[in-house]
Every structure is written in C-alpha cells, then in structure tokens.
Amino acid sequence: METNVLQIKGLVKDFPGVRAVNDVCFDIKRNVVHCLVGENGAGKSTLIKILTGACERTCGSILLNGEEYCARSPKDARDKGISTLFQELNVVDQLTVEENLTLGIEDTTFGFLHKTDKIKKIIDVLKDLEPSINPKERVGRLSVAKKQIIEIAKAVASETEIIIMDEPTAALSESEIERLFTIVKRLREKGVTVIYISHRLDEIFTLGDYVTVMRDGMHVATKPIAEVKDRTELVHLMIGRTVIESYVPKEEQSDEVLLTCKDVCNHKLKNVSFNVKRGEIVGFYGLIGAGKTELARAIYGADSYSGEIVLKGEKLKGTPEKAIKAGIALVPEERRTQGLFTLLTIKHNISAMNLKKISKLGLLNSSQERATAKNYIEQLNIKTDSMDKETSKLSGGNQQKVVFSKCLFANADLLILDEPTRGIDVGAKAEIYAIVRELVANGKTIMFFSSELPEILHSCDRIFLLYEGEIKAELQNGKDIDSQDIIHIVTGGAAS
Amino acid sequence: MNKPIKALNARSATGKISNEAFLNRVMFLVLIVLFALASIFIDKYFSTATALNLIANNWYIVILGIGVTFLLVSGHLDMSVGGIVGMAGVLSAYFTQPANEGFSELGQGLGLPYGVAILLTLLVCLFIGMLNALFIAKMRVASIIVTLGTMSIARGIGQVAALGAQRSAGLPDLFGVIGNVPLFGPIKIAAAIAAILVVIALFIEKKTSFGRRTYLIGANREAARLSGVKVELHIGLLYMLSALLAGITGILLASEMKAGISTRGAGFEFNALVVTLLGGASIDGGVGSVLGMVIGALILGVVSSAAYGLLLRPEWQFILKAVVTFLAIIAQRYLLDRRNK
Incomplete structure (x- = not known):
C-alpha cells in the first residue's frame, strides 16, 4: 500500500479572469491529520471543491491510492472514499438521529422499512463516537456539535478513507471543540485520514500532524507540524508579512457617556447594565450561548427587551x-443570512x-x-x-468588508460588531482590526462582541465578560488581564 | 494600484453585462426566433397587423404583470389579481347602472357617475390588497395561501354582485368609451395606458429607492430589516399596488366589452405569473425585471397567436403554451447557470 493516500499533481483551476488554483502539488500521507491553511482566496475552498466533485478542474491530476481520482459530485466522491463535513451540515432536522444516519440506504421489504446489519453498524459507530446521543432523538433538537458527530459517524460507517472538515469549530463552544478534537484523534486511530481546514491556528498546533499552506492559489509549503516553529512562522507563510500587533492603550479617554443600558432583560439577558463612553472600543466576551448576540440585537432594536437603553440622552425605541x-x-x-445581499x-x-x-x-x-462604492472599495481595500460584481462571488473577508462599508455609509456614531471576523482569514482579520482602530481614531465608538479572546484582548479598551446572559465582570485592558481568570469566569466560575 | 481604480470608472471592468441584462437579451432572442418560426410556417403571419394585434391582445397581462413582478422580486406571490379583475369589472358596472326600480335585478345598480364608480371600485380593490398586506406582511402567512384565498373572495364578490352572470343592461354610453378609444389599427387606448404604466414601472424599478428596497427585501429579508428597511410596510404597499393595477385592468376590460362579466380574468393570475417568470424573475425573490416581463408577455402572445394561425384546435393551445414556457424557462436557467459557473 502506498504511504500517500492522496497525491495532487499540477492541479489548476481557472475561473473567468482568475486562476484560483495554480499548479498545486503536494501529497497527503495515510492516517494523519493534515491541516490546510491560507487566507481567503488562497485557493483552499476551490481545492476542496475539486476534491468533493463540486467543481471541475482545468487540468492536473489527483491520485487516490495511486489511482487517478475524479469526482463528479459529492456523492460520487463519498462512494470513492472522500467524505466532507461541510460548514452547512447535511442533516434533516425533522428526522430522528437514526433516520438521518440511514437516509438513502434504507432497506425495505414491500415498501416497509426494516433494520439491517448495515444500520446497526452505523448506530454502533455513532455510539462508539459519542455515547450521549440518543438515536431516537429528533436532530433539530441537537446542538451543532452533535449534528457534526452524526455526519462524521455516517462517513466512518461508509468506510471512508478521507474526511475533509471545513472549519468544523466555527460554530462550536470550547467544550464542544475539545470533544470534536477527541473524535478527530479517534478517527486517526481508526485509520481515517483527516483533511482539516481552520482559521484558528492554535487548533492546528494541537491537532495536526502535517500542514499545507496555500497563498494566492499556489502551494507555499507542506511540512510536519513538529517542524513549524510557532504561530508567527505559520502566519508568515500564509501572508508573507507579519501582522500581529499587541494592544496599545489609548492616550486620552473621553468621559462623555454615549450609551447606557439599564436592567436590560429578555428571554436570554438578565439585568444587563453598563455604559459605553464616546471613542471607546468596548469588548463583550463570552462563549457561544452567553448572550452576546442577544445583547447586540437588543441594543439595535432587532429583538424585544425590557429595561432601558439610552443613546446620547435619548431612549431607544426598538x-x-x-x-x-x-x-x-x-x-x-x-x-450571509443577516448582513449581505448576496x-x-x-x-x-x-x-x-x-x-x-x-x-x-x-x-x-x-x-x-x-x-460611494468606489470610495469604500478603496478605503477598505475590497478586492x-x-x-x-455580485457579492456572492467575493471571498469571506471581502464580503465582511462590504458589510462594514454598508454600516460605515450609514454614518453611525456607534458601531456594534457581532463576531466581525468569524470565518475570515488571518490577513483579512488584521485588516478588520486596523479598520476598527481607524474608526475610533475618527471619533466612532465600537462595541465588539466576540467569542475569540485573542481578538478581544488585541482590540478592546474595556472588556465585559458574559456568562448565561449576565455580565460577570468588567476589566480594563492593559491592566487587570489574566487569560486564565477570564476563561474561569466565562465558563461559570466565580469572579475573583 | 492605479489600474483597478481606473477600471472601476468604466461601466463594468470585465466588460460583462449583469445577469438581468443577459437574461433580457436571451429572452428577446427567443422572442425573435419564435416570431421568425411562426412567420415561416404560417402564411401572412409576418405583417404589421400581427405585430399590432400582439400589442392589442396582451396589454392587460402586462399591466397585471407589473404588480406581480414587483411582488415576485420582493419574494412574494400574488394569485389574487385574476379574481380582482373580475370583481372590478362587475363592480364598476354595478355602481354605474341606473338605480331606478323598473329594471330587473341584474339591470339595477347604484346609479353613480362613472368617475365616482371607478374610484369606489378601486377602493374595494385596495381593500383586497390590504387584506393581502395584513395577512402576508404583518402576520407572515405564506403569500400563496393568502392570495389564493383573496382570489376566491374577490371572484366571489364579483359572482354575487353579478348573480353569477354579467351586468350590462342600462349602462350609459360613457361606460364603454375608455376601453374603446381607437389609437391606430386594432390598438386602443388601454394599450397606451399599459405602455405608460410600464414606463413608470421601469423608472420606479431602477431609479428610485422604492424600487431598490423591493430588491433588497427579495434578496434578503432579514438583512433588509437590519439595514433599516420598513419591510412590512413595503410589502403591504406592493400588494396594494398590485390590487390597484388589477382593478384598473378590470375596469378597462369591462369598458371594452361594455359589460361587467363575473368570470372575466379567470386564469389571468397564472398568465401574469408565467410572463413574469419568462422574463427571468426568480420565484425566490431578488431577481426579475419589468422589461423582462414585457418580453415574456410578447413571447406568450406570439405562441398563442401562432397556435391559432397553425389552426390548432383550441384545446391544444394550452399544451403548446405549456411546452414553450417550460422550454424557455429551462433554457433560461441553463444559460444562467453556465454563465455563472
């Protein structure tokens, strides 16, 4: 048997006007977790699309177990041994776990369903991966993390050789991420090769065996993780320049209160009170489900609430x-569903x-x-x-810049950013942080909601920690910051 | 850095036209091809008379299509327009018929001046539009369900007011004027009204914030709401507009026949939807244009008249129409997918 499960040779994909994948060559070893990183527009997605049969290559060859591989559709790819865990999960919410697992492979006698060994095997795989999932439960009631596990189980049961995971942790909480990591490691033990795509570089160091870096459609490097010195080296490979800056405290602080929230409550929020001063970047950090989005939407009037929200001395009316x-x-x-008209x-x-x-x-x-459009395209460097051009054709980072432009053109004093860097690459993230700083320099005020601690620590002057819809602590950045304490508080520990 | 900025000044840097313009051109080509085919196979089809008849016989679908296009662009259906056409025709007749006791029940109306009758009729149409608006925009019931319901209500009002038949007895001469003013050849003033409405609609669609908001809502209702668009109000206005246009159509058609016929407009809602789809509108919203709809209406008109010219028995016309519609829409999707690949 070959040591390389997948060999990519001279792969090229042309779109009208752009060469999205340019002469890419690299091998993926059997039975490893192989990470794929690169900025948006680096060609990762296109490469994955070719592997899964969602689009056709222009030229080049792909060898699966030494044999020429070409998938005509995601189903064809699955039959040939390459399964994919897409960001948009492929489960039917209205059906039970068991029905989902057996979808498309049901056995019937005279039209009646009956259980076969095949089905029992899938259920066993699922139990093996995650015993807490009840096969009779309706999938719609499960968390995203559990839905993912169902998809993984389905792939494993069909004896897939390769599972491609596209940003699987984007919508998971910390504890769910850890569980997913355990499962990924188990898959490796079972002899499955995992191609893992993520923008969270820390994950790559915890999980990966190999990493391939792509930039501008080209292959930059493939090496064992052990040979990558640190995060900075990886980032350097990805963008070819160093971008990470640390937090710089602002020199002057305004005392003018711009926004006050008093006893704001709704289905999620419990007596949230705080104020925001003009020219500040105020961070709201908490895990998924802590009530960040609910708070952002309440202030914006998108969701109903009780209590009082006052902007510049005037009460906001929902x-x-x-x-x-x-x-x-x-x-x-x-x-894509709330910000952009794709x-x-x-x-x-x-x-x-x-x-x-x-x-x-x-x-x-x-x-x-x-x-106006020209102005913002230049100002925010939208590529x-x-x-x-329809915005559906832009990369994630550029799409987000369009959403930013839209909000800037609204000429607001206060910008509420809810997970502004979700699913965008390191380079675009750095650009977004720079935009945020420039906005504040121009007199705007920012409320920054995020579940990524590094970016909160990087950008914000003041930080509120949220847990279960309550503000648990307020921190001044640059002074009383201890990441461990913060994690302790947002996971439900008492504030010290 | 200088180059891309320069390119931005050009109408389109890649030299590509928008999907909408592309579809309009494709459908225009389809129209020409169908017309050419009909001209080859049918004796004397290629003539000014045919072209004029095409306009004379399809103006009403175009007026209805305007409202339906705007709604479809916003992501909503309107199946009530056919019912409203029937209702408006009967009511305009009923309001105008003399009030004296002497006539039979079907000849007795309210005896109102024609102008007042038109206003009253349009008010009732607006009321149907408001029902649509209330249930669809405010209470968020699926538009297909609500408008099928209001279609029945409107048709029902027409039926009751005309006792299941038609109102024509005792109508003043004025009633038959507006639908019968000849312009040239078979074209009457109603077609000119349709043309004016189309021009206004094209302007609203492309040049006003109202038109833009319609696209925003259809492209992403939630994003539109979060961008400050008053979504409910806007959808409500679109339904009122559509009902008003259907009312105008019904009044013009009744005037043309000098009779308010309660079954008039049956199936118009389907034709209005078909021509809108032929024009490249997406049933999911966000895409579509009035210009495309007009081309779609002409395509349907060519097919109908060709079927007649080919001496097909009338019962075959529906199937011919269906086949052409299907082929046109499938071709449209295929070309668009290929273009955007």
Whole structure:
C-alpha cells in the first residue's frame, strides 16, 4: 500500500479572469491529520471543491491510492472514499438521529422499512463516537456539535478513507471543540485520514500532524507540524508579512457617556447594565450561548427587551430603522443570512443602509452611488475587479468588508460588531482590526462582541465578560488581564 | 494600484453585462426566433397587423404583470389579481347602472357617475390588497395561501354582485368609451395606458429607492430589516399596488366589452405569473425585471397567436403554451447557470 493516500499533481483551476488554483502539488500521507491553511482566496475552498466533485478542474491530476481520482459530485466522491463535513451540515432536522444516519440506504421489504446489519453498524459507530446521543432523538433538537458527530459517524460507517472538515469549530463552544478534537484523534486511530481546514491556528498546533499552506492559489509549503516553529512562522507563510500587533492603550479617554443600558432583560439577558463612553472600543466576551448576540440585537432594536437603553440622552425605541436614525449600525453575526445581499452587487450592498444619502425625493443618483462604492472599495481595500460584481462571488473577508462599508455609509456614531471576523482569514482579520482602530481614531465608538479572546484582548479598551446572559465582570485592558481568570469566569466560575 | 481604480470608472471592468441584462437579451432572442418560426410556417403571419394585434391582445397581462413582478422580486406571490379583475369589472358596472326600480335585478345598480364608480371600485380593490398586506406582511402567512384565498373572495364578490352572470343592461354610453378609444389599427387606448404604466414601472424599478428596497427585501429579508428597511410596510404597499393595477385592468376590460362579466380574468393570475417568470424573475425573490416581463408577455402572445394561425384546435393551445414556457424557462436557467459557473 502506498504511504500517500492522496497525491495532487499540477492541479489548476481557472475561473473567468482568475486562476484560483495554480499548479498545486503536494501529497497527503495515510492516517494523519493534515491541516490546510491560507487566507481567503488562497485557493483552499476551490481545492476542496475539486476534491468533493463540486467543481471541475482545468487540468492536473489527483491520485487516490495511486489511482487517478475524479469526482463528479459529492456523492460520487463519498462512494470513492472522500467524505466532507461541510460548514452547512447535511442533516434533516425533522428526522430522528437514526433516520438521518440511514437516509438513502434504507432497506425495505414491500415498501416497509426494516433494520439491517448495515444500520446497526452505523448506530454502533455513532455510539462508539459519542455515547450521549440518543438515536431516537429528533436532530433539530441537537446542538451543532452533535449534528457534526452524526455526519462524521455516517462517513466512518461508509468506510471512508478521507474526511475533509471545513472549519468544523466555527460554530462550536470550547467544550464542544475539545470533544470534536477527541473524535478527530479517534478517527486517526481508526485509520481515517483527516483533511482539516481552520482559521484558528492554535487548533492546528494541537491537532495536526502535517500542514499545507496555500497563498494566492499556489502551494507555499507542506511540512510536519513538529517542524513549524510557532504561530508567527505559520502566519508568515500564509501572508508573507507579519501582522500581529499587541494592544496599545489609548492616550486620552473621553468621559462623555454615549450609551447606557439599564436592567436590560429578555428571554436570554438578565439585568444587563453598563455604559459605553464616546471613542471607546468596548469588548463583550463570552462563549457561544452567553448572550452576546442577544445583547447586540437588543441594543439595535432587532429583538424585544425590557429595561432601558439610552443613546446620547435619548431612549431607544426598538426597531433597527430607528436605531440607524439615532446613529447605531450593526455588523451582524451571520454575514450571509443577516448582513449581505448576496444576489446583489457590491455597490447596491454598500448603499443599502443609507439610500436617503444617495437619493433626492426618492430618486436614486447612480453616479453618487458609484462614487460611494468606489470610495469604500478603496478605503477598505475590497478586492474586486468591479463594483458591479455580485457579492456572492467575493471571498469571506471581502464580503465582511462590504458589510462594514454598508454600516460605515450609514454614518453611525456607534458601531456594534457581532463576531466581525468569524470565518475570515488571518490577513483579512488584521485588516478588520486596523479598520476598527481607524474608526475610533475618527471619533466612532465600537462595541465588539466576540467569542475569540485573542481578538478581544488585541482590540478592546474595556472588556465585559458574559456568562448565561449576565455580565460577570468588567476589566480594563492593559491592566487587570489574566487569560486564565477570564476563561474561569466565562465558563461559570466565580469572579475573583 | 492605479489600474483597478481606473477600471472601476468604466461601466463594468470585465466588460460583462449583469445577469438581468443577459437574461433580457436571451429572452428577446427567443422572442425573435419564435416570431421568425411562426412567420415561416404560417402564411401572412409576418405583417404589421400581427405585430399590432400582439400589442392589442396582451396589454392587460402586462399591466397585471407589473404588480406581480414587483411582488415576485420582493419574494412574494400574488394569485389574487385574476379574481380582482373580475370583481372590478362587475363592480364598476354595478355602481354605474341606473338605480331606478323598473329594471330587473341584474339591470339595477347604484346609479353613480362613472368617475365616482371607478374610484369606489378601486377602493374595494385596495381593500383586497390590504387584506393581502395584513395577512402576508404583518402576520407572515405564506403569500400563496393568502392570495389564493383573496382570489376566491374577490371572484366571489364579483359572482354575487353579478348573480353569477354579467351586468350590462342600462349602462350609459360613457361606460364603454375608455376601453374603446381607437389609437391606430386594432390598438386602443388601454394599450397606451399599459405602455405608460410600464414606463413608470421601469423608472420606479431602477431609479428610485422604492424600487431598490423591493430588491433588497427579495434578496434578503432579514438583512433588509437590519439595514433599516420598513419591510412590512413595503410589502403591504406592493400588494396594494398590485390590487390597484388589477382593478384598473378590470375596469378597462369591462369598458371594452361594455359589460361587467363575473368570470372575466379567470386564469389571468397564472398568465401574469408565467410572463413574469419568462422574463427571468426568480420565484425566490431578488431577481426579475419589468422589461423582462414585457418580453415574456410578447413571447406568450406570439405562441398563442401562432397556435391559432397553425389552426390548432383550441384545446391544444394550452399544451403548446405549456411546452414553450417550460422550454424557455429551462433554457433560461441553463444559460444562467453556465454563465455563472
């Protein structure tokens, strides 16, 4: 048997006007966790799409176990031994765990379902991976983490050789991530090769055996993790320049209170009270489910609440449209479903939040709209060949910059950022942090909601820790910061 | 750095037209091809008369299509327009018919001046539109369910008011004027009204914030809400607009026949939807255009008249229409997918 389960040779994929994958060559060894990293637009996604049969290669060859491999569809890829755990999970919420696992492979006699050994085997695999999942439970009631495990079990039972995991931890909490890691390690023991894609570089050091770095569609390096010195080296390979800066305290602090929340409660929040001063970057850190998004949406008027939220001395009255008028803009948690109009062009997205400014008496001024779009494309360095391109065709980081542009054009004093760097690459993340700083320098105020501690520590002046819908602690960055304490508090420990 | 910025100034850097413009061109080509085919196979089909008839016989679908297009772009269906056409026709007749006791029940109306009758009729249409708005925009019931319901209500009002038949007795001459003012050849003023409405709709669709918001809502309702669009109000307005256009259509058609016929407009809601889809609108919202809809209406018109010219028995016309519609829409999707690959 070959030591390399997968060999990629001279792979090229051309899209109109762009070469997304450019002469990529590397091998993946059998029975390892092989990480794939690179900025958005580096060609990872396209490479994965070719492997899973979602798109066709232009030229080059892929050898699976030494034999030429070409998948026509994700199902074809699965039949040939390559399964994928997509970010959008492929489970049917209305069915039970068992029904999901057996979907498509049911055995029937005269149209009646009956259990076969095959099905029992899948259930056994699932029990083996995660005993706490009840096969009779409805999938819609399970967490994302458990849904993932169901998909993994399905792949393992079909005797897959390779499982591709595309950002599997993006929507998981810390404890769920650890459980997933245990499962990944188990898969390796079982002889499965895992191709692991993540923007969280720490994960790659904990989990990976090998790492392949891609940049601008090209293969940069493939090496054993043990030979990578540290995070900085990896980041350097990915973007070819060093970007990580540490927090610099601001010189002057304004005392003017911009926003006050008093006893804000709703289905998730419990008596949340705090204030935000003009020109501050205030961080809200907590795990998934701590109530960050709920708080952001309540302030913006997107969800109902009781209690009082006052901006510049005036009470806010609960609709997004009024919040925008009062000077607040939200960069929502879910870019594609809440922030972006993916069917529409970049310029139409950028103007969406402030049509008044580019119109007179309801008539749009298209040259003003183009000028606005051009301005933000340059200012935020959105990479595109045209402002008339649909935003669905942009990479995640550039999409997020379009959402930022939209909010900036709304001309808000207070920007609420809910997980602004989720699912975007290191380079774009650094750009987003730089944008945030520049905004504050220009007199804006930022509320930064995130479940990634490093970025909170990197950017924020003041930090609130959330747990189960309550504010558990307030910290001044640069002074009383101890990561261990913070983790202790946001996982439910008492504040010291 | 200089180059891409320069490129941004050009209309489109890649020289590519938008998907919408692409589809409109494709469908226009389909229209030309179908017209050419009909001209080859049917004697004397290629003539000014045919072209004029095409306009004269399809204006009403175009007016209805305007409202349906805007709604479809916003991600909503309107199946009530056919019912409203029937209702508006009957009511405009009922309001205008003389109030004297002497006539039979079907000849007795309210005796209102025609202008007042038109206003009243449009008000009732707006009321149906408001019902749609209330249930769909405010209470978020699926639009197909609500508008099928209001289609029945409107049709029912027409049926009751016309006793299941038609109201024509005793109508003043004025009633038959507006639908019958000749312009040239077979084209009457109603077609000109349709043309004016199309121009206004094109303008609203592309040049106003109202039109833009319609696309924003259809492309992503939640993102539109979070971007400050008053989504419920906007959808409500679109339904009122669509009902109003259907009311105008019904009044014009009744005037043309000088009768309020309670079964008028049956199936129009389907034709209006079909021409909108032929024009490249997506049933999921966010995509579509009035211009495309007009081309779609002409395609359907060519197919209908060709079927007639080919001496197909009338019962075969439906199937021919269906086949052409299916082929056109499948071709459309195929070309669009290939283009965006």
